[in-house]
Amino acid sequence: MPSLIDMRRRIRSVKNTQQITKAMKMVSAAKLRRAQSRVLASRPYGALLKKVLANVAAAAPGNGDGDESDALLARRAEGRILLVVVTSDKGLAGAFNANLIKGAQHFMAERADSAVQLELIGRKGRDFFRKRRAAISGEHVGLAGKAAYGDTAAIARRAADLYRKQEIDAVYLLYNEFKSVSSQKLTVERVLPVEMPEQAASVDYIFDTPPGEMLAELLPRYVEVEFYRALLESTASEHAARMMAMEAATSNAGEMIEKLTLFMNRVRQASITKEIIEVVSGAASGE
Numbered sequence: 001m002p003s004l005i006d007m008r009r010r011i012r013s014v015k016n017t018q019q020i021t022k023a024m025k026m027v028s029a030a031k032l033r034r035a036q037s038r039v040l041a042s043r044p045y046g047a048l049l050k051k052v053l054a055n056v057a058a059a060a061p062g063n064g065d066g067d068e069s070d071a072l073l074a075r076r077a078e079g080r081i082l083l084v085v086v087t088s089d090k091g092l093a094g095a096f097n098a099n100l101i102k103g104a105q106h107f108m109a110e111r112a113d114s115a116v117q118l119e120l121i122g123r124k125g126r127d128f129f130r131k132r133r134a135a136i137s138g139e140h141v142g143l144a145g146k147a148a149y150g151d152t153a154a155i156a157r158r159a160a161d162l163y164r165k166q167e168i169d170a171v172y173l174l175y176n177e178f179k180s181v182s183s184q185k186l187t188v189e190r191v192l193p194v195e196m197p198e199q200a201a202s203v204d205y206i207f208d209t210p211p212g213e214m215l216a217e218l219l220p221r222y223v224e225v226e227f228y229r230a231l232l233e234s235t236a237s238e239h240a241a242r243m244m245a246m247e248a249a250t251s252n253a254g255e256m257i258e259k260l261t262l263f264m265n266r267v268r269q270a271s272i273t274k275e276i277i278e279v280v281s282g283a284a285s286g287e
Helices: 004-059 068-073 096-110 123-131 149-164 211-286
Strands: 080-086 115-121 136-140 170-180 183-192
Touching (some): 004 170, 004 211, 068 149, 080 149, 080 211, 096 123, 115 149, 123 136, 136 149, 149 170, 149 183, 183 211
Parallel strands (some): 115 136
C-alpha cells in the first residue's frame, strides 16, 4: 500500500497536469473563435466564385482551343495522382491527425493501381509518411499558424503547373472540414480537373473581357481558393479538436483527483485506526 506522502505527491502531480490542460483548453477556445470567423467568412466567397465560374463557363465558347482553361478542365485516366494531406503541426488534439493519416492510407489502398504522390501540409503528416518512405512530392510546415493565402496559393499554382504539363492526372485534397465545435468531417475533394458546377440560372453578363479569357483567369484562382479554404477548415477543426481533448483531459484529471483523495483518506484512516489499536493494546498489556 502506498504511503501518504506518495499519495500526496501523486495528487499534486495530477493537479499540475489539470492546470496545464485547462490552460490549453482556454488557449484553443480563443484561437478557435478567430479561426471559425475566418472559415465562415471564406465559405460565401467560395460559393459565389463557383457560381460565377459556372456562369462564365456557360458564356464561354466551346473548349478545344488548347488554352489554359482547357488544360485545367481536361480529364484523363488517373494513373498519377497528387494527394494533398492537411494535418497539424502539433499534437494533443485527440484523433484529429490519426483520422487524416488513416484516410490518406485508405485513399492510397483504394488506388493501389495508381502512382500516388503526397503533398504534405503539417508536421504530423510529414513525420509519419517520411518515416514510412512514402512518395512525397513536397513538405510544408508552419502554415496552419499563420494561414496566409500566398503560401497556399503557391502550392496550388505548383499543383496546377504539374497538371498542365501532364505530369499528374488528378489532384485531391484531404482535410478535416469544420462542422461544429464537437464535429469535424474527414473530407476528400478532387480539385483538378476542375469540376464545373451546374449553372443555376442564365445570367446575362456584359463582358469587357472575352468569356474565354476570363474563364482562364478564374480557374487558377478557383484552385487557389480551394487550397486556402481547406487550410482554414483544417485550422478551425484542429483548434476545436484540441479544445475538446483538453476539456476531456481536465475532466478526467478531476475524477482521478477525487478517487486519489478518497483512497488517501482511507489510507490515513486505516493508519490512524492502526495506531489507536496499538496504543490500546499496549495499555491493556501494561495492566
